[in-house]
Amino acid sequence: MRKIAPSQGPFLPYGRQLIEEDDIAAVTAVLRGDWLTTGPAVAAFERALCEATEARHAIACANGTAALHLAALALDLAPGDRVVVPSVTFLATANAVRLAGGEVVFADCDADSGLMEVPQLAEALEHAAAAPGGPLKAVFPVHLTGQCADLPALAALAAEQGLTLVDDAAHAIGSRYRAADGNTKPIGDGRLSAMTAFSFHPVKTIAMGEGGALTTNDDNLALRLQRLRSHGMVREEREWQHRDLAFDADGSANPWYYEMPEVGLNYRVTDIQCALGLSQMKKLKRFAAQRRRLADRYDRQLAGLAPLVRPIARSASSEAAWHIYPLLIDFAGAGISRARVMARLKAAGIGSQVHYIPVHMQPYYRRRYGDLDLPGAQAYYERTLSLPLFAGMEDSDVDRVAAALAEVLGRG
Missing domain, CATH: 3.90.1150.10 (Aspartate Aminotransferase, domain 1)
Incomplete structure (x- = not known):
């Protein structure tokens, strides 16, 4: 066997971030400012993601795995509820279902693209229907490698079966799917999916160090996701249940007060990360x-x-x-x-x-x-x-x- 020539240049990893001077300046500006955790850069990044995806809401979070977990929690999966997940994906897609208490129904994939398409989803649904287990509640298609699965066809089958569709777009920020009218639409636009999960790990197209997000067009889901990413806390006066604890004798809200109607997690993202993400989104x-x-x-x-x-x-x-x-x-x-x-x-x-x-x-x-x-x-x-x-x-x-x-x- 011939001997391979030694490296003719710097080591080329399979993926890496591209950080430029304006990215560094954006992060430096946050470090010199007043906010390090959740502040104005988070909100600005969420607005930029809405603009890029054409979704009504974006909820930034700690990483792509957190995004998937938040989506699974928002589905209110009961023990035994089942979710279809393609087997060719990263661990997090299936693990999110299990962490939320659901069971995974693994679907096969196209042997040449790795994508779960309608034939594989239909086969998985058929097998699940014939097997013992809880009700089928959702399907999590994956846009593998940056290629989009046939979202309109998958959404139509999911709707026919009464399933909620949540797409894993950890690989696919900036990708576009072909809509039923033949035009392309940005992944994450919320037209066909209840929620779309993104990742901004350094090997992804947009880097935040670690970071993730969900997009949705559902106002109630957006509010729920925002709460779940921050311990389940509620600070809006109109949502408080214990009025005797929440308000002073004169009727004014107690400034320290918050409530927790359900358990959430600390899946918040920082202004440092979002400053980098916002700068990268421009590119x-x-x-x-x-x-x-x-x-x-x-x-x-x-x-x-x-x-x-x-x-x-x-x-x-x-x-x-x-x-x-x-x-x-x-x-x-x-x-x-x-x-x-x-x-x-x-x-x-x-x-x-x-x-x-x-x-x-x-x-x-x-x-x-x-x-x-x-x-x-x-x-x-x-x-x-x-x-x-x-x-x-x-x-x-x-x-x-x-x-x-x-x-x-x-x-x-």
Whole structure:
């Protein structure tokens, strides 16, 4: 086997943030100001997210996992209530359901895109209906890699079955889905989903260090989510139940008073994080366009490795702001294991990752639900490998990665 040439440049991780001087200035301004925790930068970031998604409400929170957990809590899942979740996703999508007291019904995915589409959702609903368990309450589709699942079709099936749809858009800020009229709409617009969850981890298109958010068009849900992210506390006078404790003898509200009608969590986000997020949101279109351009270049540069290597299937329902650039690789046909490919790429200064181990294969879920047969998820997992993709990459970085992969696979 040929020896891979040592790194010809700086190490390229599979993903990373792009922080510019104006981002640093925005955070510095908050550090010099009066607010560090929840203050005006949080509200400004929420307004910017509403503008970008066209949603009526945005509720910023600590991270994407917190967003999913808050959404699951807002569904008021009773013990035994079931929620459909695609198995090809990060752990948090399923864990949010369990943390809220519900049970997970794992759905299969398209073997070539990793997305749960209508056939896989319908199959999961059919299996769930035939199995013992509590009522089906919701479905959590995932916009994997930045590609949107067919949201109108999924929403129609969910509505037909009386299910609430909450989409996991942790990968998809800046992505657009194709509406029934053929026009594209921003993910998170609230037209078809009760709630949409976002993540702003550093490897995502928009970085806040850690950070997340939910968007919704439902006024009552927005208010509930705001309370749940802050211990379940209520400070609005009109909502107080114990009037004798809340008000002074002259009828004025006691200035220290608050109530907690239900248990919530401290899932608040800080002004420091939101100052960075707000600065980054101004660059969303530029970052998304750069990621699309880099993905297109990868497609061209790797075309010669087909059929051994090919991009994941492209969704006709989506205009993706690519979060990651995954490939499907026939490792057996190449005569080399995935672990060995990753090791040899790393030796050449190139990071890679696998997105994801199907969640139904995790020990916790296998103990709870047994060994499930989800062949699409299994086939996708066995072939996928994510190459470096981030807004700070240059064309030459893509060319370097493509050349290194070809050499690792013996096609250089």
